[in-house]
Amino acid sequence: MKRVLILAGLLISSFAFSQGSPDYGSGLKVNINEDGSSYFRIISWAQFWAQHNSDRPLDSNGNEQADLSFSLRRARVLMYAQINKDFLILTHFGLNSLNADTMSPTGTGDASQLFFHDVWAQYSLGEKHAVGGGLHYWNGISRLNNQSTLNIMTLDNQRQSWATLGLSDQFARHLGIYLKGSFGKLQYRVAVNEAETNNLQATTVPLNGGAATYTGRRLLGSKAAGKAYSGYFDYAFFDAESNFLPYKVGSYVGTKKVLNVGAGFFMHPKGSVIADATGNLSGEDVSIFAVDAFYDAPIGNNGGALTAYALYQNTDYGKDFRLGTTYETGSMLHAHLGYVLPVATKTKFQPYLSYDSRKIDAINDTASQLGIGTNLYFSGHNSKITLEYQTLKYAQNDAVNTITLQAMIYL
Template sequence: MKKQSLLLIGLFFMIFQCIIAQGSPDYTGGLKVKLNEDGSKYFRIISWAQFWAQHNSDRPSDANGNEQSELNFSIRRARVLMYAQINKDFLILTHFGLNSLNADNMSPVGTGDNSQLFFHDVWAQYSLSDNHAIGGGLHYWNGISRLNNQSTLNMMTLDNQRQAWATIGLSDQFARHIGVYVKGKFKKLQYRIAVNDAVTNNLQTSAVPVNDGAAIYSGRRLLGSKDAGKTYAGYLDYHFLDEESNFLPYKVGTYLGGKKVFNIGAGFFLHPNGSVVADGNGELSGEDVSIFAIDAFYDAPLGEGGAAITAYLLSQFNNYGEDFTLGSTYETGSLIHAHLGYVFASESKTKFQPYVQFDNRQIDAIDNQATSFGIGANAYFSGHNSKLTLEYFNTKYGDNDATGTVTLQAMIYL
């Protein structure tokens, strides 16, 4: 374990030195094509990829009892996003790609049962005024928290806090719902509110409630779309310092000192009859799913030379139904998450940012908690357009032994 972990650490610094030596061009990202002289009609294309080398000494044996490799490779994300405006009032966005492609879910010719490429977003929007808009489709205008609206282009930590993406695969398709939304701002208060359809076939599509047992998240499938088909979500945040853009739904993870931002936000997600329980006679009834959160985000330069700080705090309260759990990812209970990063001052365009993160989850079903701790560092060669991330992440769930993972990520964003 130590040898392979040291290999990843050594590889991180070797690549770091090589890229410093080769340099990296300044690049703002994306290809923007003007369709008229003043640029009011255009389309823009963005592409990014994240490659992971990951060491985990606690991987369980496979179904045949064979031991599994401790060092594994994967494509964490490979995406293409395009949006276009034919005039200032209309916007259309399309976003497709794949996630977590590895040797276990690849197929011989790329057409197996495991979906690879799929649409993440397909939505259209109409501007009601300069500050307000309405839209619909498969969209990412989510509620709950900043992290539930996180962009995967500019995260500070290796990946997003998983429980903050609180409805993935339960009521939506990979954090996206089909529905309608309104978004906008009143001076420094920004908002997004959505009414959506819940998915029928979710992660518990084959689950059946046990008499007097825990809830399962299958309301639409078992109770019908009339009683359990709609979800409601919203998020509001007040911008005390610099205002962030809400042109697109994706929240920035760290500005590396490019802005001075301090926001406080609050959000919700409601799914009436989203979960189902069975009484002692096997009769089914619905339980409302409700998730609420408050959070705060601070990102600012510190003095001269490019030093900067990023800090985030989230408190989230999850009610998926009586004693609900699904794996070690979703639970009725509460979550506190915090992360802190610091960019060292540098005269070079290459920036180095160590960070720490911490999670504490209170879980009703096991009357216990889960804790996580992560420490890592980003090396930015051209901002988020070219970076390396090395992270150690340790999780302890209930009475289970703690597990630790070391991950090296290389990311390119064009």
């Protein structure tokens, strides 16, 4: 029992310390029994945005929109409970991107509502492996598709990396079963999931001879297109990262030395649908593959640290698939680099750069995005301010430039 308690304590403190706040401890942890072998922990966080964008389109009534806007980017509560050494249950709820256009008079509108992001239960298969099921975030593809929103180094996650959000899943979470664990320095996570029926193209039908639509389960049925399969594998050359929870850390702010290389996939047989010249429907397999590398380490003895990440992702949603400026059949290169300035104070500055380039098959063109920003850490990721300038150039469209100031606290 003593060994179990020590292991549980290490896992909890590792998750807390990984956020880059050495004085945070294990957070709000409540023991259920006297020896602490049963407990629950609660995490709460909020991210507030002030954005300036002079390139905003006209609103639905044809009026010009203000350059400055405010929004509540995220407001979340997560709780997990270790019932005993074999069982774990996690619930995670909140809301996203609440702004003046999505608020409702009495808080009962769709965008005003709290909803479950995760609800899953897990059973341990020995010390290094576990199986679980529910609405979960044990995703495949890449590190960014498993990114925690508590400790992103850049302002927000690279959007195309959440490659199935709203297409086969509910807000980057699938309903299904997963297996996760490690073999030495190699960590793995694999899952078999239900594909979502009512997705972002819930009312879309493919045009005769046109591009594919992500409508396989709805138009072809759950037997033909109901399941999706995913996995991610990463090897640690230096410090091992915790896989107690599925959320990957974006920056350790100098508290660990990590070099990981990874590879992952997502497969949805007949997930997309095309129609031939006479309107006959057929399914097309959705396949996404990625390789990535993550480096994070302290530099020198004065608190400096370097964070670097690189990703290549190949995405096939079906013939010439394209949905807005977010999802496209094609390929992507993404990288970001940040440096914590070596100052011997609790407050840390971390300037960073991010860049990605996408190849879009449907228009035989490209899109690129550049981000320049800095984090001001008052207490690691637990209390920080982020300022970022971002410019997006999509095909032949004019570049869209946005400046965002974010204030974040999590407890």
